[in-house]
Amino acid sequence: MWRLHKGILPTRKALARRCNIMDTSCPFCxxxxxxxxxVLKECKRVEEFWLCGPLNxxxxxxxxxxxxxxxxxxCDSLPKDKWDWFYMLLWALWHERNGVVWKGNSFCPLNIVGWASKLLDDYHKAHPVSRKNKSRPQVKWKLPPRGRLKLNTDGAFHGATGHGGIEAVIRNEDxxxxxxxxxxxxRVRSAFQMEVEAMRAGLLLLIHQGMDSVDIETDCAAVSMGLHINTEDLSEVGCIVEDCKAYLSSLSSFTLRSI
Ligand SMILES: [Zn+2]
Known part of the structure; x- marks a missing residue:
């Protein structure tokens, strides 16, 4: 972050000024x-990442x-409690860029969010004092509009045992x-895996029940982002994400958001 603020991030253009580098093209596009x-803001592929990511x-x-x-x-336009998310996403985006350049990885926005989320968790565990009185605000569940259904999905994960669980509930306008x-x-690998599994189970339930016109809510911003992005998901749970996209495409009317 210090290098970024000083304008000395070793991008290809910056390196080309000092050494003999032929390829100065953006590794993403x-x-x-x-x-x-x-590479951090204006690239088409990065633009999608910021828009569909947890900060929209x-x-x-x-x-x-x-x-x-x-x-x-x-930072001016974000609430103060989102600044750490913003900086962690910036850092994770640069890390992803290095993976593409040096290891030949594919650009995967979900990996960036997952990695940033883990780093942020680690940071909060290491700095518990700074999180005092910052518990997550309670979101009150709201009825869906007349004529529509609401699907809520949630996943749980216990890291020490590798056990997890999912739940999905469909309610009507009343x-x-x-x-x-x-x-x-x-044998669960991550909390994110459970969140996506919960979404897949909820969507299958909708389809099996012949239901449509549904507002879908998840408490996991990364799931919402993964399902809004058009490029194929190459993360470790990519096949589950792709299943969810296929199920969503069979619905005639749906909205999807994270709460
Ligand atoms: Zn680009």
């Missing part, structure tokens, strides 16, 4: 010269002359439960 502003940042609406100007603006599913899992 391959269409533009890679400088810090492009519209990078295109603001033209900036430098990356530090954009960071200042972004709040009555029409269908629900819950089941345990063993």
């Amino acid at each position: 391959g269409l533009h010269v890679e400088d810090d502003l492009h 940042i519209k990078v295109r609406t603001l033209k900036c002359m430098s990356i530090s100007a954009w960071i200042l603006h972004a 709040g009555e439960c029409l269908a629900a599913i819950a089941r345990p899992f063993s």
Whole structure:
């Protein structure tokens, strides 16, 4: 972050000034010269990552002359309790870029969010004092509009044992439960895996019950992002994400958001 603010991030354009580098193209899109502003904000593929990510940042609406100007603006427009998320996503995005450049990895937005989320968790565990009085605000469940259904999904994971579980509930406009599913899992690898499994189970339940016109809510921003992004998901749970996308495409009317 210090290098970023100082404008000395070793992007291909920056390196080309000092050494003999032939390829200065952006490793994500391959269409533009890679400088810090492009690779962290303006690249088409990165724009999608910011928009569909947990902070829903519209990078295109603001033209900036430098990356530090954009960071200042972004922090200005975000609530203070989101700043750590923003910086961790920036850091994870640069890490992902290095994986693409040095290891030949594929660009995978879900990996970035997953990695940033884990780093943030580790940071909060190491700095418990700074989290005092910052418990997550309670979100009150709301009835779906008339004529629509609501699907809520949730996953749980116990890291020490590798056990997990999922649940999905479908309710109508009066709040009555029409269908629900819950089941345990063993040999689970991550909390994110459970969240996506919960979504898949909920969508299958909808389809088996012949239900449609549904507002879907998950408490996992990464799931919502993964299902909004069009590129194929190559993360470790990519096949489950792709299943969910296929089930969603069979619904005639749905909304999907994270709460
Ligand atoms: Zn690019």
